[in-house]
Amino acid sequence: MSRRTSPVIPGFGLTLGYTLVYLSLLVLIPLGAMFVHAAQLTWAEFWTIISAPRVVAALKLSFGTAFVAALINGLIGTLLAWALVRYSFPGRKVIDAMIDLPFALPTAVAGIALTALYAPNGMVGQIAAWLGFKIAYTPLGITLALTFVTLPFVVRTIQPVLADIPREVEEAAACLGAKPFQVVRHVLLPALLPAWLTGFALAFARGVGEYGSVIFIAGNMPMKTEILPLLIMVKLDQYDYHGATAIGVLMLVVSFILLLLINLLQRRIQTP
């Protein structure tokens, strides 16, 4: 290794050591402990727990709603970031600051507020009831809560990238005869895609693990509106620690595989 240029942060050894210790204490050891605990189960026992219909239903619900919520935010978040970066309008700074509020607000507060609004007797819920469908206490309500909680991810990852694309690039494309949709399709979206995928993955991962805001609006009916994190809590309440860790391991493995896939996809589309 060349020693001619010394990096700003001292020593490779020191930084790596610090990173490993930090990561171990906060992430690897707790997760490892969970695996160790789950390892007390035989494969057959493990399989019985995770293939129970109630667990499978919750698995589908958790990952499904998190996926849809991340997609919705992928769309709305991109538009929001676009409006914030490309236009100046009165109140832009205030709106920009408000984007982060879902992070600051206790998720339970968000859940209760959303439930009050979207329950069949709430302000918006009444309209929905009149139109013949329910929002709160359905997967739709869960998706809504997750959309609220994960809103900042896509906006905040897209914003700087978008600000970095000069207007001239769009003008250059127009001079070359590209129509507006071609500019979006061939110039803007490819440039935004890596950041978009990051935002999407963050929103998705957060949505899968979200607990506080969802339990209020979900109604928590087994097989219908019960999410995986809640199921873990239910098992813990029943002193079924093996069951809880088995589900924990399941969530972790599925999430890890999905995030890995997104990362690989991202690497493929990223230009050097």
Place this chain on the structure above:
Amino acid sequence: MSIEISNVSKRFNAFKALDQINLHINSGELVALLGPSGCGKTTLLRIIAGLETPDSGNIVFHGEDVSRRDVRDRNVGFVFQHYALFRHMTVFDNVAFGLRMKPQGQRPSEAEIDRRVHELLGMVQLDWLADRYPEQLSGGQRQRIALARALAVQPKVLLLDEPFGALDAKVRKELRRWLARLHDEVHLTSVFVTHDQEEAMEVADRIVVMNKGVIEQIGSPSEVYENPASDFVYHFLGDANRLRVDEGEVLFRPHEIALSREAGGGRHSGRVRDIRPLGALVRITLEVEGQDELVEAEVVRDQLLADLSRGDQLYFSPRC
């Protein structure tokens, strides 16, 4: 293709960017819009391209009014100061972009696109960079790729906004000579914006000197240099000395001066303040009694200068 600009005006809120601009550009001509920053030259270029709409006035390409026509349909090549290359695309894809965006019926086959792109990259002498990304290129290379990209759609007019502004001095010099040569070969009606009078002098067939939203003078490089229409043009096109005399003031360029050790013959006196060798010439700065402004003389090295030193008394007369 000729360009006719008539009565074009443009305001940005209270700021008058262009005021009643009239300009005719001949087919195949290379014209420089020259002026200080904020003079409206870039706005005029963008209006010709269709990137900006004038508040009033018309743009006519070869007898055809294009004022209301969208930038997409004007068939102009535009080269931006900061290149505006698509950074997620390779050099090849950047140059091919315009061809690939054509509607189905007019789009050439991929084989034809491949041939045309390589031909253009050959023309800008960068064929070997086809698979690189813009980030991996130097400024001069990026600018040539931007030019190749603009030429790919066979525009009828080429517009360049400060094309060499972001490059270092040496590359800038090379590239503008190269551009002048290229223009000699393809004879595409071209307009470029610059604030550098040397650049305009060296490259352009005609120079349009602009100031504060109006055209000060239009003419060949020697016309605007030798017969400036206004004090502004005179000052903008080169260094100038101002000498106060009884009846008013005399303007003359540093090389338009005769120096002598002897008084008399109507010569003015000055004290040597600085002596700087500039290659073939020597610049002598003189302090003149009765005025704060210094007088600069750029003269060929000769016997007179051999033993000249600071503080010496010299006599000079403007030759204009």
